[in-house]
Each structure stands twice: as structure tokens, then as C-alpha cells.
Amino acid sequence: MAPVPKADLHIHTTASDGRSTPETIIDKAAEKGLYAVAITDHDTYAGFHRARAHAADLGIEVIPGMEITCDYRGRECHMLAYGFDIGNPEMVNFVQRQKIRRNKRAQKMISNLNKLGFDISLDEVTAESGTLNISRNHLAAVMVSKGYATHKKMVFNKYLGDHATAYFKTEYEQIEDVIKLVHRCGGVAILAHPGLYFVDEDINFLIKANIDGFECIHPSHNFALQKKYIQICDDNRLLKTGGSDFHGHQNSQHTLFGTVAVEKSWVDRMLEVCQQFKKH
Ligand code: AMP
Ligand code: MN
Ligand code: MN
Ligand code: MN
Numbered sequence: 001m002a003p004v005p006k007a008d009l010h011i012h013t014t015a016s017d018g019r020s021t022p023e024t025i026i027d028k029a030a031e032k033g034l035y036a037v038a039i040t041d042h043d044t045y046a047g048f049h050r051a052r053a054h055a056a057d058l059g060i061e062v063i064p065g066m067e068i069t070c071d072y073r074g075r076e077c078h079m080l081a082y083g084f085d086i087g088n089p090e091m092v093n094f095v096q097r098q099k100i101r102r103n104k105r106a107q108k109m110i111s112n113l114n115k116l117g118f119d120i121s122l123d124e125v126t127a128e129s130g131t132l133n134i135s136r137n138h139l140a141a142v143m144v145s146k147g148y149a150t151h152k153k154m155v156f157n158k159y160l161g162d163h164a165t166a167y168f169k170t171e172y173e174q175i176e177d178v179i180k181l182v183h184r185c186g187g188v189a190i191l192a193h194p195g196l197y198f199v200d201e202d203i204n205f206l207i208k209a210n211i212d213g214f215e216c217i218h219p220s221h222n223f224a225l226q227k228k229y230i231q232i233c234d235d236n237r238l239l240k241t242g243g244s245d246f247h248g249h250q251n252s253q254h255t256l257f258g259t260v261a262v263e264k265s266w267v268d269r270m271l272e273v274c275q276q277f278k279k280h
Helices: 022-032 048-058 089-115 122-129 136-145 152-160 175-184 200-208 223-235 251-256 264-279
Strands: 006-011 036-039 061-063 065-072 075-082 188-191 213-217 239-242
Touching: 006 061, 006 065, 006 075, 006 239, 006 264, 022 036, 022 048, 036 048, 048 061, 065 089, 065 175, 075 175, 089 122, 089 136, 089 152, 089 175, 122 136, 136 152, 175 188, 188 239, 188 264, 213 223, 223 239, 239 264
Parallel strands: 006 036, 036 061, 188 213, 213 239
Antiparallel strands: 065 075, 075 188
């Protein structure tokens, strides 16, 4: 019997905080024998076109994807969007809003760092981030390059880590609103790695808010968690997804890529549901 085709639906590239370019990801996917991938960078799908162009010759399918940061009852949470229409003006606008939000927040943290006596400016930080959305990593890199710390970890421990002295929380859009937006753009909304931070009450809340499914297969989910989320999805007729969450930072991640994957029937079902949203 031929092995079941597999896809990795959770991958980061240099378009956000991954180490590999979209082209390298596609080459790796071909090498590892995957039939499809979704590039799910944080709050951007800038890597999609490059990945798809490169994948055409290799016969790899690239599904539109993105890992959206949103607010769930005051907490930051990650939602995976798949299959949405790439050029949809509402989606383009949403991604722009996410970028602006990060810019404003960076300015707040820079101002906090200035108050603490560090001479760092937004220009220096944007020189570091280039076309990417600004993250705390870029601020930390500038602090190190200006000699205020010997390494980034030190900057996080003292100033930029969650609730540290210069930290500023981003106010993200509510998950219920983001789910609706993804639907209007012809895509599906999946809660990323629920086992990391969600309890049953949250799961029920999100099902009521019309989430389309849960990421059942993720490196942070042991078999018990995989089984739990698969059961929840099956009981509620929701989509099951999964992937390696590859960032390419550690050697161990290279074995997860092409190993933590899902079967084609899950992907096919997901694309069918996207088609239903596109008809409305
Ligand atoms: P942001 O998206 O701007 O909130 O930044 C998140 C990124 O900052 C994460 O992907 C990590 O790479 C990094 N980060 C956050 N907290 C820490 C920490 N305590 N130590 C090192 N890196 C961190
Ligand atoms: Mn990441
Ligand atoms: Mn995540
Ligand atoms: Mn991720």
C-alpha cells in the first residue's frame, strides 16, 4: 500500500521569525517528501508568493496561511488562518493594521528605554527590522549592537521580557472578530497549539465563536493531547490540522519538519470548507 501523502501546515520563514527563506522551505519539503505546505508566518503572508513560485516546478502545493496574533479575553493568542484569498482588500488591510500596531508598540518600548537612559531610536530599530514587522528581537538586537548589553537574552531579562521594565503589551484585535474576518476572506480559522495555553472552558467558548478547528498535531502536543483535540474536533465536526511550527533555529527542529505532519484527507476537508466560505 502506498504511504499516505503528508503536509506540514505550520512553518515560519524569513518573512517573520524563521531562519529559512520561502524557497529553502519548499526545497526542504520536496526533500522530506511532503506533498503540500502552508507557510504560516506571524501576522504576514509576505512569503507566500515566493514559496508558490518556487514550488510550481517541484510539484509541491502551497496553501495560503498565516499565524495571526489576536486577543482572547485579555491574553495574546495565536490563530492560524488558511486558504483565504491572498488579494482580498480586507485581509491586506488587516495585515497592515497588525504592522502599524507593532510599530506603535515599538515606539512605546523605545520611549521606555529612553527613560531608562538608553539612546535608541525608531530609525535604528527599523534599520534592523527592514521590511519585517518589528518585534522585540529587533529592539534587543539594537541594544546589543549599541553596547548596552552583551547578548539579547540579557536585554529580555532586564528590559523587554514580559512585564520587564520597558515592556509594553500590544492591544490585539479580539479573536471573535478575527474569526469573522477570516471567513469573509474565504478562509478558515484554526486555534494554534491549544495544548500550550487553553483549557476546556476556552475551547467551548471558541467553538461557540465559530472557530473552524484546532491544531491537533504540534510538537508541544504529546499523544494524549493529540487524541484529546482529535476527539474534540470529531465530536464537533471541526477541522483538524497540524504542523511542525518550524523556525529553523535549533537542530532538533530540522527533524520535526517533515515528521510532524498531517494526512492529505485533513487538508482536503479544510480546503472544502474554505470553498464554502468563498461562495458566501
Ligand atoms: P514580540 O512578537 O515582539 O512580542 O517578540 C516575541 C519574540 O521575542 C519571541 O519570538 C522571542 O524570540 C523573543 N522573546 C520574548 N521573550 C523572550 C525572552 N524572555 N527571552 C528571549 N527572547 C524572548
Ligand atoms: Mn515564532
Ligand atoms: Mn504560535
Ligand atoms: Mn508558529
